[in-house]
Amino acid sequence: MKVTIREVARQANVAPSTVSRVLKNSPSISQATKDKVNEIIKKLGYHPNEIARSLANKSSQTLGIVMTASAEDSFLNPFFTQFILGVTRYIENFDYSLLLSSAKNEEDELNQISRAVNSKRVDGIILLTVREQDENVKYLLKSQFPFVVVGRPNNEGDIMWVDNDNTKAMKDVTETLISSGHKRIAFIGGSQKLQVTKSRLLGYKEALQRHEYPVEKDLIIEADFTEEEGYRATVELLKKQRDIDAIVTTDDLIAYGSMGAIKDLGYQIPQDISVTGFNNTLLAPYLSPSLTSVEINATELGCQAAKILLKHICDEELESNHHIVDTKLILRSSTK
Template identity: 45%
Template sequence: MKITINDVAKVAGVSTSTVSRVISDSPRISEETKRRVRKVIEELNYHPNAIARSLANKSSKTIGLILNTEAETLVRNPFFIQAMTGVSQYTQKNGYNVMFAYNKSEAGDLDIAVWYVNSRCVDGIILFTSRTNDKCIDFLKKNDFPFSVIGRPDQTEGVLWVDNDNFQATYQVTNDLIMKGHQRIAFLGGPRDHNVSRDRFEGYKKAMTVHGYAIDKELTFLDGNFSEEFGSECMLRIITASKKGAELPTAIVTSDDMQALGVLKAMRKKNISNIAVTGFNNTPISLYQNESFTSVDVNANKLGFYAAKLLIGKIEGKKNLPTHYIVPTNIVEVEPFY
């Protein structure tokens, strides 16, 4: 038989309202009464209704995530799982639950944010991307609703955010290729309205111009997505152009490991093996794909962890906390798993 709050109150010899106040740790209840009621709760193995408790406390103890991706990409691109794991590690440690919703468009993300806020089913929101003139950020700021962002926003004032130095990371990986003798280097970007895409392209462009190399428009693909399909499509376009007389690049800088994987698959299909390829995220795709390439480890787990830390600190009203974290990156060699 299910134990109810009435059963606890009867055994403890108090009213149901007193039991409710004990559960919410109200200062109006004496420590002696709290100890007696908590002992009964433990003995009866009573589990308070989370929804009812959240209504009483005006807190859901839940963090809402908005993932800017489709269901298929969410499963195939480990970045999201790694970042969500980091979020969960911090939230569970601090007594919060997590719910998530995913959507590819900005309008869809905004709809989710509006629903989260109006339903009051979450105490705060973590956005998994930052766009140029981001409508979700504007909405949440205007409604004074707690949120944090994975990705540097356009305007950082009043926003909690966590990111890598994507400009410097891409500059470094491009510079390393140049120092190895590469001059004709292609670049694959992400969605044009994502700040991370802009930062990574600017890092690539800076490294090329510092060394006096022109940016070839035929080898730059700036309005894409972080998918294997986009990487393959771009590589096939490069190969097709080479058959018409264009020179193949000696290296390709991509903005995501899934893009890199698509490039490598297209190269293998066309029996091309002498082009260096770099990716981003150091996702463990090598566990099920026999490809080798260079990747920038963005420490996705830490991105999620610190996004949750910033947000929960805000929700709980902690003072003198940082407004952002920059998570370090490092260049790694992704090796195939045989």
């Protein structure tokens, strides 16, 4: 006769739901209870039918991430690989898998998410960005489908999210430059539709205003998160504003391009212009000069996003619907 989960529960003197949670390695079950139940499972030779269990729980044991650009472009940015590493490190402890798909644009993102939700291929979705009037968020809320976003949403009380304190981090960067004597500091960031860009731009402006520096629109420019865009934006800035003495960027890839443009235009770093990045990518210490950057702990962001989402999916009690991951400014030779 086939051993059932009820027989395991009876001999372990626990509820069948407890056995099910042990099988999922639920964090709400004590290690002592896990050890006792696993001993009975081994003794009885119980083997759960994974397909039946998935159907019974209406669970795919999979989380989904839709990359916001083509997969090739996304993986050029080290943030994504570090973030995904954090997700996979956490979910593998609970026998969960990760489904990655790529989207060409915002409309395609929504199509990919809708397909994943309706096909029940995933139990929850991690959104890597959050925008103003975000259609992905609206759809997932309407569908009552579990999801977590990377970034601080406008309706932050209604949505699970993880983030850094991006406003404080960029404020610290800008104030560090001001304290070392910089007078005209430019800002190169991503689209201002993105909450992360808005938060970092706010920190830049707050630092300037605190020290009674003017906020000049001509010193603020948008660029995609690529080296090529960083180069283009810097050339555009320096052709119009020749007295810039520092450039803060919202991504190391933008900073790489910015440094290349500064050198090609005949300036020296940091003697003429200081440059800062964001994300503290692996190459940052090895550039010439080495790049001052903000460590955002992308792997920890991924881990915390997965943790919040899985707890919600497993009906575990959440202490909070969000988690803030600490940042640290790493000073190197690209600033003086």
